[in-house]
Structure formats: structure tokens, C-alpha cells
Amino acid sequence: MIYTAIDVGASSGRVMVGELKEGKLDIQEVHRFTNGFIQREGHCFWDIDRLLKQILQGLQKVKALGHERCTVGIDTWAVDYVLLDEKGNRLREVISYRDGRTDHTIGKLERTLSRDIIYQKTGIQFQPFNTMYQLYEEDRELLKATDKIMMVPDYIGYCLTGKAVTEITNASTTQLLNVSTGKFDPELFEAVSVHEQQFAPLTEPGCELGMLRNDWFPDYDLPVCKVMTVATHDTASAVIAAPGINDSWAYISSGTWSLIGVENQTPILTDLALKYNYTNERGANSTIRFLKNIIGMWVIQQVRQQLQASYSFQQLAEEARKTEPFQQFVNLNDERFLNPDSMIEEIEHYCRETRQKIPRTAGELACCIYSNLAIIYAIAIKELETVTEKPIEQLHIIGGGARNDFLNQLTADMSGKAVYAGPIEATAIGNLLMQMIAAKEVKDIKEARQAVRHSYPIKVFTPNDIDRGTIIQSFRKNVMKALSKR
Structure with missing residues (x-):
């Protein structure tokens, strides 16, 4: 079986294919592209539409190599999110975590909830760009109009399949997930003026998301793709490898x-x-x-x-x-x-x-x-x-x-x-390995790491x-x- 990794970092992205041959990984880079935020109107934005076009170009190249069918996993950087209306349209372009709007937000939120309370709830390191602080600074009217808040890799999966989930490795980086319950924390949601219904259901790595909707992209000659929720936070994928x-x-x-x-x-x-x-x-x-x-x-x-x-x-x-x-x-x-x-x-x-x-x-x-x-x-x-x-x-x-x-x-x-x-391409490799584990071609993470050592x-x-x-x-x-x- 052929597996495809869509791996998008803050400075570059790649589409890679891989398979397991006699216990060794055989991977190939199919498409590589640059990434970076754009400074406009006093803020830093990601060009998500460009990323989607690059991903589709990569998948088209996968088919051009002769792969008519494959599974696909998506990973990106963490903490940034997309605001969608009831029809699934973006309400605004995606602001980058390097934007300066959250420079002083940690101190503001601490007036309501102490560091000790937040840390005991989430166990997450205090960084000014965490999703919690971004949402705290979000336009309140825009949040009221928001039907869904989606992390970037989940949104890309949604654009490809129409299926909405919140994958848990990326969800944990928001500083809104309760580390003890494994669910979003209501008190933290209230502190940043969002509610649970605005997030799609939580899911674990290794679950099927849905089939690529080829009919939505008539300008591209795409393979038949089963999209999987891998560890969508790029670091979580890298650690697998x-x-x-x-x-x-x-x-x-x-x-x-x-x-x-x-x-x-x-x-x-x-x-x-x-x-x-x-x-x-x-x-x-x-x-x-x-x-x-x-x-x-x-x-x-x-x-x-x-x-x-x-x-x-x-x-x-x-x-x-x-x-x-x-x-x-x-x-x-x-x-x-x-x-x-x-x-x-x-x-x-x-x-x-x-x-x-x-x-x-x-x-x-x-x-x-x-x-x-x-x-x-x-x-x-x-x-x-x-x-x-x-x-x-x-x-x-x-x-x-x-x-x-x-x-x-x-x-x-x-x-x-x-x-x-x-390995150098650890993130893409971890993405591929998670798909292989889901397909039961690799038993578990221990066996996956053994394959890395052999490869x-x-x-x-x-x-x-x-x-x-x-x-x-x-x-x-x-x-x-x-x-x-x-």
C-alpha cells in the first residue's frame, strides 16, 4: 500500500509518499514548497489558500507517479486556528502565532485565573502565542459569528473531505484541553469567550477522517485518497520517528x-x-x-x-x-x-x-x-x-x-x-508510520521506531x-x- 504524508511546517511544506519493504521504509519526496506568513494591515497572516493549492499539486504528482489509490495524513504547526461560519466559509484569514497581538495577554488572563490553576488544569507551558491567548484577543463579534473553530491541519482535512474533527495532539497545544480529563475545560473556554459546540469532536491519531472529495477539485487529476487523522501536530508526528x-x-x-x-x-x-x-x-x-x-x-x-x-x-x-x-x-x-x-x-x-x-x-x-x-x-x-x-x-x-x-x-x-x-524527515516519516499503524502494516510505535533504525x-x-x-x-x-x- 502507498501512504502519503502532507507535512507543512512554518517555513516549508512537502508531500511525500512511502511504503514498507522488508521491514524498511522507502520514502520519496514528491513535492516541496515554501511557507511563511504575510504582513498586512498590521497583522501576520498565513496564506491558507496557497497551501491548499500546493497540497493539491502534490497529490496530483502522486497520481502522476502511477499511484491511483493511497492513504493521506496531514500534519502542520500548532496553536493557530481558523474561524468558520455556518456554511464552512472562513470568516477571516488565519493570523500567525508570530503576530504581536498577544504580547501582553498572559498577564491579562492571570487577573482572572492564576498560572497555578491554568497549569494544573492543562499542564501546558506558558507561551504568549498559545491558542488560549489568541482567542482571548479575538474580536468578540467575530467569535459570536463563529460556528466552528478549527486547528490548521484539521481545517485542511475539512477542505479535502468535508469532515470536521479536532485531533487531540494539536488540541492539547491550545492550553484549553484539561490534561486530566482529556476534554476541553469549560472554565478556560469561558475565560476566552468560546464554547464547546464551536469545536468539532476530539479524535485520536490513527482514525479515518474521510475520502478526498475529488469532485470538489475538477482542475486537478487526483488519486483516490482515504484521509487519516495522524498526529496532526508536527512535533507529535516527529516524535513517532x-x-x-x-x-x-x-x-x-x-x-x-x-x-x-x-x-x-x-x-x-x-x-x-x-x-x-x-x-x-x-x-x-x-x-x-x-x-x-x-x-x-x-x-x-x-x-x-x-x-x-x-x-x-x-x-x-x-x-x-x-x-x-x-x-x-x-x-x-x-x-x-x-x-x-x-x-x-x-x-x-x-x-x-x-x-x-x-x-x-x-x-x-x-x-x-x-x-x-x-x-x-x-x-x-x-x-x-x-x-x-x-x-x-x-x-x-x-x-x-x-x-x-x-x-x-x-x-x-x-x-x-x-x-x-x-532521521532528517522525521515529521513526514512519523506521519507515514501512523498511517501504517492504522492500516495494521506496522504493529505499534515500538515496531515503527525499529523500522526507522533499520532504514x-x-x-x-x-x-x-x-x-x-x-x-x-x-x-x-x-x-x-x-x-x-x-
Whole structure:
């Protein structure tokens, strides 16, 4: 059987086909396209219609390869949503989580509900762009006119099939799902002026959504497709493809964002988990992804766009390797780096404010970014071990960031852990594997991860002996210095 993954991230999307041959995965990229938000009328919007056209072009290419029938799974980024009227029409274009409308919303909502109450209900990390805060800032008249609120991947599935669901891995990122009951929390709904009827029924990964309505798209020659609800949050799909073996491993799903965490069976809602701002998101097979959201490759993506000379990411890593690491200590998780007018200027401002050497060349900028990502990763790993009370022996870096040997080695050096890099297309692979599990061609996630280990080379980076303690101490001092300048 042929399986098709529609995998759309915040910066790019792809349509991939795959099948299982003698216990090994055979996947092929059929179509790739760029993604990004558009700034208009003072807000940041996603071009959802363009994404749908690209997806249909990808599915048409699947048929052109000779695949008359296939199953399809859809995953995208989290937290953003679509507002629909009773006829299923969008009431407004989809606002991006990088929009500035929620910059101060956490504090506003805390006047009604404390952090402790929200965390005990949801177990979700406090990020200004969470769906809860976006809905809090939503136009009240628009919400009153809204018949359905759909997460982005669920909406794409709805556009293809006419069937509406709320897949639970993505629903958990809204900070509206009660982590104990597995259902939306009425008190949180009331706080943001929405009601349960505005959300489609919750569903788990691995369920059939419906058949692709080919008749709705007469301009495209499409295969016969059974659309499945996979783990629609891209990180949840990626974690399925993490090739860990026992309980002593953690992962970094490395893309536009870096999601660093472990897989648990139950949530952790302790004071320490709240203090370190860790999240308990739902994973496939009723697991909990206990993780922290770190800014990731967004910073280098923005710097690359702004550099006058044309550099590939590989070239930037090579230039960074020529520079001494840990020359600047920059808290890339600071909200100032979420969506600045100029990423290069924002890094320069930070270094100037904290009286540090300002990175000037492409290599210095890249080295600064990768060095500080490695420090932030190392701090998060230590926090994970403290909160979970379990040692981490292996760190699996999956996703596009697994290509970056320079950052992988810095991460091994700073964390003191062996780093295992790959697979690169983890999200699409996890999407495909979930379809295979649903079709009973793969028994379970354990067998799926075994197939990943058999199918892809995993590169290992062992830590060098460096003075990690001094580097982290210097980083923390500069973080406090930057905060004092505000």
C-alpha cells in the first residue's frame, strides 16, 4: 500500500509518499514548497489558500507517479486556528502565532485565573502565542459569528473531505484541553469567550477522517485518497520517528522551533515543572510529550534571509566552524527574537546592551546563534533530568536540524550527552508510520521506531571535554544583565 504524508511546517511544506519493504521504509519526496506568513494591515497572516493549492499539486504528482489509490495524513504547526461560519466559509484569514497581538495577554488572563490553576488544569507551558491567548484577543463579534473553530491541519482535512474533527495532539497545544480529563475545560473556554459546540469532536491519531472529495477539485487529476487523522501536530508526528530504544533518551525535534523533551505515560504537574515552564502535550498512543519549546532554527533562517550574500545553511555552518564558539551569550528564547523587524540588528542590540563583542560576519553570526542554542539545549536537558528524576543517556536530534554537524557537536559538548542525529524527515516519516499503524502494516510505535533504525543512518556525536559549568554560568549572568536593562 502507498501512504502519503502532507507535512507543512512554518517555513516549508512537502508531500511525500512511502511504503514498507522488508521491514524498511522507502520514502520519496514528491513535492516541496515554501511557507511563511504575510504582513498586512498590521497583522501576520498565513496564506491558507496557497497551501491548499500546493497540497493539491502534490497529490496530483502522486497520481502522476502511477499511484491511483493511497492513504493521506496531514500534519502542520500548532496553536493557530481558523474561524468558520455556518456554511464552512472562513470568516477571516488565519493570523500567525508570530503576530504581536498577544504580547501582553498572559498577564491579562492571570487577573482572572492564576498560572497555578491554568497549569494544573492543562499542564501546558506558558507561551504568549498559545491558542488560549489568541482567542482571548479575538474580536468578540467575530467569535459570536463563529460556528466552528478549527486547528490548521484539521481545517485542511475539512477542505479535502468535508469532515470536521479536532485531533487531540494539536488540541492539547491550545492550553484549553484539561490534561486530566482529556476534554476541553469549560472554565478556560469561558475565560476566552468560546464554547464547546464551536469545536468539532476530539479524535485520536490513527482514525479515518474521510475520502478526498475529488469532485470538489475538477482542475486537478487526483488519486483516490482515504484521509487519516495522524498526529496532526508536527512535533507529535516527529516524535513517532525518534529512534530511541529504552527509557533513558530525550529528543530535540529541530526545525523552525526546537522542541526538547521526553516521552511519558503520565503528565508531570509539579511546581518545578511549572517553574521551568515545561509542557505536557499529547502524543500518539495516549502518551505525553513532556517538553520545552525553544526558538530553534528561526533565528538562523531570518539571519540567512537578511545577509546580502547568498548562503546555504550548510555554508553558514561551515563559516561558523571557522569562528571560536561561545564568544557571545545571547538568550535566544527572549521574546524580542520572536519576530523582530531585523534579526541581525536585534542580536547586535542585545550584544551592545550587555557589552559583549558584536558578531559582524556571516560566520560570527551563525556561530553566535549555534553556540547559544547549544547552551540553551544543555540547560533544558539538565532541567529535564531534575524534573523527571531520570538520567538521560542519549539525545536524539530529529528533523532538519539533524543535518547541522557543527550544532550537533556543540550540543554534545555542552550537554555532555551522546547525540544521535537523524532521521532528517522525521515529521513526514512519523506521519507515514501512523498511517501504517492504522492500516495494521506496522504493529505499534515500538515496531515503527525499529523500522526507522533499520532504514536510516544515524550519525553519532560524542562530547568533548569542555568547561561547561563556566560557559553556562556566563550565559546566566548575561541573561540577568539583559533583563536589568529593560
